[in-house]
Amino acid sequence: MVEPIGGFLSDRPQGYHQALSDFGVLQLLSRIGNYSDRDFDAQRMCLKAPEIQSIATLLIEQLCVNVEGSVLASYLNIVRNREKLQRPWAIVQILPQTKTHQIARFANRQDAEDHARSLRRYVPNGVFEIVFEASESI
Secondary structure, eight states: OOOOGGGTTTTSOHHHHHHHHHTTHHHHHHHHHHOBSSSOBHHHHTOOHHHHHHHHHHHHHHHHHTOOHHHHHHHHHHHHTHHHHHOOEEEEEEETTTEEEEEEEESSHHHHHHHHHHHHHHOTTOEEEEEEOOOOOO
C-alpha cells in the first residue's frame, strides 16, 4: 500500500484508505506528489495536499470524459488474459482423441521445463508438452 503524502488522509478510517488503495487512488496521489519532468516538478512547486487531490480529481474527470470503446476493449482483454500475459509458458497434458489439459502456467521456460521433468518422473505414462502462448497485440 502506498503511504499517503503529507498525511492528508490521516483523519479518514482505515477502510477508506483500503478502498483508495484498491482502486489505485493512493498510487495516483503519490505519483502526482512526486512527479517531475521538464514541464512540472512537484517538489519545486511545493504542492500542498489539497492541490494534489484537486489535480487527481481533474485527471479522473478527464479520463471519464475521454473514455473510448477501443481503450476499454484493450483493458478488458488485459483483465481477462492477465495470467496468460504474465505466464505465457504452459504445460499441457496430451490426452486421447487429441484432447489437451492445461496443467500449469509459468513466467519462464526453465520453470516450465523443471516442472514438466517432475511430472514425467511421477506420471511415466503421461504425455506432457510445454507450449508458449503468445499474447495478441494489446
